[in-house]
Amino acid sequence: MAADLTTTLCGVRLPNPTILSSGILGLSHEIMVRVAQAGAGGVTTKSCSLKPRAGYPNPTILDWGPGLINAVGLSNPGIEVMVEEIQAAREQLAPLGVPVIASIFADTIYDFGTVARFISEAEPDLIEVNISCPNINSHYLQMFAADPYVAAQVTRRVKRNTDVPVLVKLSPNVTDIVEIAQAVVEAGADGITAINTLGPGLILDIETCRPVLYHETGGVSGPAIHPIAVRCVRDICRAVDVPVVAVGGVTSGRDVVEMILVGATAVGIGSAVHYRGIEVFREVCEEVREYMERHGYGRVEEFRGKAMR
Amino acid sequence: MTLPQTVRINEIFDETRTVRTFVLDAEVQKAEPGQFVMLWLPGVDEKPISIAHPAPLTLTVARVGPFSTALHECKVGDRVGWRGPYGRGFSLRKDRPALLVAGGYGAAPLYFLATYAIECSVPTTVALGARRADDLIYVDRFRSLGIELILATDDGSVGHKGYVTDAILQFLTSNPQCSNLQPALYACGPELMLVALHRLCREHGIPGQLSVERYMKCGFGICGQCALDGYLVCQDGPVFDVGQLDGLSDFGRTRRSATGRRLPIQQPVTGNQR
Ligand SMILES: Cc1cc2nc3c(=O)[nH]c(=O)nc-3n(C[C@H](O)[C@H](O)[C@H](O)COP(=O)(O)OP(=O)(O)OC[C@H]3O[C@@H](n4cnc5c(N)ncnc54)[C@H](O)[C@@H]3O)c2cc1C
Ligand SMILES: Cc1cc2nc3c(=O)[nH]c(=O)nc-3n(C[C@H](O)[C@H](O)[C@H](O)COP(=O)(O)O)c2cc1C
Ligand code: FES
Numbered sequence: 001m002a003a004d005l006t007t008t009l010c011g012v013r014l015p016n017p018t019i020l021s022s023g024i025l026g027l028s029h030e031i032m033v034r035v036a037q038a039g040a041g042g043v044t045t046k047s048c049s050l051k052p053r054a055g056y057p058n059p060t061i062l063d064w065g066p067g068l069i070n071a072v073g074l075s076n077p078g079i080e081v082m083v084e085e086i087q088a089a090r091e092q093l094a095p096l097g098v099p100v101i102a103s104i105f106a107d108t109i110y111d112f113g114t115v116a117r118f119i120s121e122a123e124p125d126l127i128e129v130n131i132s133c134p135n136i137n138s139h140y141l142q143m144f145a146a147d148p149y150v151a152a153q154v155t156r157r158v159k160r161n162t163d164v165p166v167l168v169k170l171s172p173n174v175t176d177i178v179e180i181a182q183a184v185v186e187a188g189a190d191g192i193t194a195i196n197t198l199g200p201g202l203i204l205d206i207e208t209c210r211p212v213l214y215h216e217t218g219g220v221s222g223p224a225i226h227p228i229a230v231r232c233v234r235d236i237c238r239a240v241d242v243p244v245v246a247v248g249g250v251t252s253g254r255d256v257v258e259m260i261l262v263g264a265t266a267v268g269i270g271s272a273v274h275y276r277g278i279e280v281f282r283e284v285c286e287e288v289r290e291y292m293e294r295h296g297y298g299r300v301e302e303f304r305g306k307a308m309r
Numbered sequence: 310m311t312l313p314q315t316v317r318i319n320e321i322f323d324e325t326r327t328v329r330t331f332v333l334d335a336e337v338q339k340a341e342p343g344q345f346v347m348l349w350l351p352g353v354d355e356k357p358i359s360i361a362h363p364a365p366l367t368l369t370v371a372r373v374g375p376f377s378t379a380l381h382e383c384k385v386g387d388r389v390g391w392r393g394p395y396g397r398g399f400s401l402r403k404d405r406p407a408l409l410v411a412g413g414y415g416a417a418p419l420y421f422l423a424t425y426a427i428e429c430s431v432p433t434t435v436a437l438g439a440r441r442a443d444d445l446i447y448v449d450r451f452r453s454l455g456i457e458l459i460l461a462t463d464d465g466s467v468g469h470k471g472y473v474t475d476a477i478l479q480f481l482t483s484n485p486q487c488s489n490l491q492p493a494l495y496a497c498g499p500e501l502m503l504v505a506l507h508r509l510c511r512e513h514g515i516p517g518q519l520s521v522e523r524y525m526k527c528g529f530g531i532c533g534q535c536a537l538d539g540y541l542v543c544q545d546g547p548v549f550d551v552g553q554l555d556g557l558s559d560f561g562r563t564r565r566s567a568t569g570r571r572l573p574i575q576q577p578v579t580g581n582q583r
């Protein structure tokens with residue numbers, strides 16, 4: 001019997017547990033359709049805000065070997081354009097059975113609600129709330145994801161403004177990610193996505209003694225952060241009962257299996273699109289299927305959380 | 310790993326009032342004509358620039374905005390960074406003569422292709438278009454390769470008066486060789502010129518490869534900024550077969566800005582090289 005990779009995330013059916021992560025190729029519906037055709041079980045849009053943002057000048061994204069480093073500056077075409085892209089993507093992905101996750105962010109707690117209400121017009125299957133951006137009303141420009149109280153307020157604000165199931169995406173750059181996870185779940189999050197990029201990190205050009213990124217520091221992703229992501233996902237899955245989308249350095253079928261073994265419901269893939277190409281989704285699923293067949297698993301649930309029992 | 314490497318500028322040449330060529334203290338291994346590098350000016354920006362020659366790495370840049378102006382202000386000995394090569398270049402057909410068509414700085418990557426075509430003994434003709442004689446670049450370099458040149462200027466100050474595409478049409482219909490064996494066309498230049506060439510290739514059944522530009526951030530297929538319908542110009546392009554461009558809604562119509570919003574493509578201010 002062939003292994004069945006279908007997964008249900010917050011009531012939404014995915015043909016397989018791999019999801020394109022936010023910020024990777026998710027700007028236009030044509031490219032999201034291509035990613036779905038390459039085997040992704042779900043696609044997440046680039047995080048969008050009320051107004052368009054140009055982000056930082058280049059270099060914004062670099063490959064340093066064990067991973068990527070990026071300081072894109074949350075560039076996005078703004079919510080009006082994104083609503084159209086999501087509607088077009090939904091239409092074209094429906095026949096493939098691939099859901100669309102709309103990623104959103106804002107500068108203030110209040111605006112998170114406005115963006116959520118606006119984006120819901122496009123009827124995405126899920127909303128992912130990127131709280132790893134700076135809170136402009138905080139004295140220290142601290143990110144929303146750094147404080148359990150603030151993270152919970154954002155979650156409540158979003159939940160009050162939409163009927164679409166809500167995932168809250170956490171940052172690993174906090175003292176205790178479990179405390180944040182518990183706070184957002186208590187505030188009504190339907191699921192959690194973890195982790196966003198690690199850091200910030202800094203890479204210099206040693207000839208000119210200058211940082212290579214225009215913004216100097218940037219978030220680190222890719223294989224280099226995978227073990228940290230696995231630990232974060234395990235800790236979160238232990239502490240809360242909602243589904244978790246595990247993200248961070250997932251590059252192969254073994255990485256997907258590892259995330260599911262610590263309790264993940266679905267698995268995000270971002271930087272590996274660079275390391276293995278868009279075909280990474282189909283290839284990784286093949287590798288997971290091969291693992292399942294070797295172990296005699298018919299369905300993903302049969303080994304989900306097995307490392308936790 | 311593809312962090313930018315910073316190297317010195319060894320030589321700078323003026324091509325025209327607004328176009329300069331920079332020779333860097335670097336060699337690109339395994340570069341194909343039509344591929345590009347990401348050129349970094351620390352503290353300014355980093356942009357895709359076509360390889361005009363791989364060893365030493367040579368780039369020809371038109372001054373059009375903040376990045377290219379800052380580059381034009383650089384002096385010999387200044388350090389710039391580069392990473393690459395990136396993208397899919399031209400694939401030379403050895404079974405047909407080559408017709409290279411350039412508008413503006415598009416002459417630079419086609420010069421790289423011309424040197425390769427000559428190495429492969431492929432009969433080559435180059436058509437260069439510009440607003441006026443002063444704006445033509447690389448004419449002497451192409452001449453020194455000993456290949457046939459077709460020139461076109463809007464004001465007729467040199468060569469054919471009018472668009473380079475009209476000059477090519479004349480060449481194709483008047484040249485008896487072309488009626489036996491259609492050449493393959495390779496082009497780089499303003500998008501509206503490419504649109505005209507796309508139509509010409511389709512109408513005359515000429516195999517063609519066109520180099521298309523889009524705003525780029527990563528250059529390696531991660532950010533999605535360079536999307537042209539379902540293609541990523543940085544990886545699937547910048548060179549596309551004419552067939553790949555059939556029926557695209559973005560080609561000749563829209564490009565993306567830094568935010569990712571679609572903007573209409575207008576006639577570029579630098580020329581009328583259709
Ligand atoms: C694959 C590739 C190869 C390239 N090769 C070269 C090269 O060999 N030499 C070279 O000089 N440049 C080349 N470019 C263009 C170059 O990357 C930059 O766009 C250019 O240097 C402008 O940067 P800037 O900051 O100076 O000006 P910007 O302010 O970015 O642009 C100047 C003006 O041009 C307009 N513009 C920018 N891009 C486009 C577009 N695609 N279509 C229509 N209008 C546009 C802008 O709106 C603005 O008005 C290439 C681009 C690509 C994608
Ligand atoms: C270039 C780039 C842009 C990103 N943009 C976003 C974004 O807009 N919103 C977001 O929530 N995460 C963003 N991320 C983070 C990824 O979604 C993901 O959480 C992180 O890269 C770790 O996964 P990976 O190792 O598989 O890439 C971005 C990552 C990269 C590399
Ligand atoms: S420039 Fe980033 S995907 Fe092409």
